[in-house]
Amino acid sequence: MSRLGLTSEEVADRVVAGVILVALLGSPFYGGDAVRDQLLGARAPAPLAVPALLCLSLALAWWSTLRRGYLWADPAALTWSDFDGSRPATLLRRLRVGWALRFAVVVYAVCAGGMLLGWPGPVLAACGALFAAVTALALVAAARAPGPLLRLLEQLMPLVLTVFGLLVASAVVSTVVLWGLAAVATCAAVLLTRGRSLPSMAGRRELVERYTARMVRRTSVSFLDVWTLLPQGRPLKWRGALAGSPVVVRFVFAGVITRARSLLFALMLALTIAALRKAFPGANPVWWVGIGAYLAVLPFSAPIAQLNRSPGLRRWLSNGDRVLTVTAAGILLVVGALWFGVTLALGVPWSTMSALAVAVGVAAVVRSVTRSPIDFRNLGIVAVEGVLLPVGLLTQLARGPEVLALGLLLLGNGVAFAAPIAIVLCVLAILF
Numbered sequence: 001m002s003r004l005g006l007t008s009e010e011v012a013d014r015v016v017a018g019v020i021l022v023a024l025l026g027s028p029f030y031g032g033d034a035v036r037d038q039l040l041g042a043r044a045p046a047p048l049a050v051p052a053l054l055c056l057s058l059a060l061a062w063w064s065t066l067r068r069g070y071l072w073a074d075p076a077a078l079t080w081s082d083f084d085g086s087r088p089a090t091l092l093r094r095l096r097v098g099w100a101l102r103f104a105v106v107v108y109a110v111c112a113g114g115m116l117l118g119w120p121g122p123v124l125a126a127c128g129a130l131f132a133a134v135t136a137l138a139l140v141a142a143a144r145a146p147g148p149l150l151r152l153l154e155q156l157m158p159l160v161l162t163v164f165g166l167l168v169a170s171a172v173v174s175t176v177v178l179w180g181l182a183a184v185a186t187c188a189a190v191l192l193t194r195g196r197s198l199p200s201m202a203g204r205r206e207l208v209e210r211y212t213a214r215m216v217r218r219t220s221v222s223f224l225d226v227w228t229l230l231p232q233g234r235p236l237k238w239r240g241a242l243a244g245s246p247v248v249v250r251f252v253f254a255g256v257i258t259r260a261r262s263l264l265f266a267l268m269l270a271l272t273i274a275a276l277r278k279a280f281p282g283a284n285p286v287w288w289v290g291i292g293a294y295l296a297v298l299p300f301s302a303p304i305a306q307l308n309r310s311p312g313l314r315r316w317l318s319n320g321d322r323v324l325t326v327t328a329a330g331i332l333l334v335v336g337a338l339w340f341g342v343t344l345a346l347g348v349p350w351s352t353m354s355a356l357a358v359a360v361g362v363a364a365v366v367r368s369v370t371r372s373p374i375d376f377r378n379l380g381i382v383a384v385e386g387v388l389l390p391v392g393l394l395t396q397l398a399r400g401p402e403v404l405a406l407g408l409l410l411l412g413n414g415v416a417f418a419a420p421i422a423i424v425l426c427v428l429a430i431l432f
Contacts, residue, residue: 048168049279050120051178053113054127055165056272057106058134059158063268064102065142066154070094071198072214073207091199095142103135126178133185144195153188159264162271166346169278224374224397228309230302233258248319248327255303256331262299266339269296274346289343289354290408293361296339297332304328305369329366329430336362353411356422360407363426368400403429
């Protein structure tokens with residue numbers, strides 16, 4: 001009970017939040033007709049939609065384990081109480097808890113998909129074998145010291161699972177392939193059990209560095225500075241990257257190419273959207289493409305967010321805000337167009353509305369990362385039915401996503417004159 005809070009008010013708030021969360025998570029199981037109509041319409045679901053959803057969910061869960069977030073330790077604990085040899089067990093326990101939570105989300109997603117799409121009885125055994133093999137491999141791999149071969153396996157595995165999700169959703173491969181993939185994952189897990197244990201090998205320096213990075217992330221989230229979580233760029237070996245004009249173009253372009261490792265995530269998103277298009281044929285592809293474009297382009301906008309957090313760097317560029325936002329929008333629009341081309345090559349149908357959805361996604365990204373720091377003096381507390389809502393704070397947080405939601409709502413519902421309205425909305429989002 002002490003974990004729920006120290007006072008009765010805290011306990012009550014967390015219990016109410018838990019009840020609401022359970023109700024929301026349970027909605028696909030008792031109110032799935034409306035959701036099914038939106039996702040499927042009058043069409044029948046793909047025969048192997050649930051196995052495809054399983055592959056996609058496993059890929060995303062695996063991707064979330066690559067950072068090895070369990071590998072940290074408080075410097076004070078390392079200094080004063082790290083003498084009983086319990087550090088490896090503590091790290092391993094933390095790994096197992098995070099692993100269990102991630103793949104519990106996979107179970108929920110597959111169960112919700114089964115309720116909406118129907119359970120494919122003949123392939124349930126293959127799905128269970130694939131789930132067990134991949135989860136075991138993920139646990140063993142995360143607990144091993146990452147050598148070159150293991151790093152390559154970790155980077156390729158989510159991509160392989162996403163590709164299989166697309167192939168299964170397209171009915172290109174049979175369930176025999178799922179059994180084969182499960183067998184390969186099982187063999188890899190057995191081989192990795194002989195590797196060196198990372199919790200036992202982790203040194204003080206690595207644990208403290210990861211602890212520092214974790215505290216930076218937690219502080220950023222606490223103060224709602226979520227763009228600090230965008231990926232950091234790698235060192236650029238091109239010495240003259242910023243020497244010359246136009247310096248803004250050079251800065252944004254250099255920031256994009258130093259985050260080339262995010263290309264794998266963008267490719268995974270393209271494959272995921274192509275698979276979801278097959279699994280949910282009734283859903284308007286504008287929504288998939290727009291949201292996918294926003295998520296795919298967002299990591300490459302990190303240098304723009306960095307400028308807004310670093311006034312000194314911002315002054316060094318010696319250019320106006322309008323020049324920065326227009327330049328960033330142009331370069332990121334090229335990135336979004338290339339990503340859209342990949343989705344078209346993977347089978348997502350072309351349409352003018354989908355192309356405009358990419359533009360809306362890019363405009364929303366630029367608007368998101370160019371917002372001012374959160375002003376906690378402007379909370380704007382408003383009472384709605386007895387509930388206090390910080391409208392001013394919510395307005396600041398919604399800068400960017402509100403353009404994405406409004407633009408996709410216009411394009412997805414086929415509103416008359418939606419195309420020119422979406423174009424005007426993109427321009428206004430970038431300039432103001």
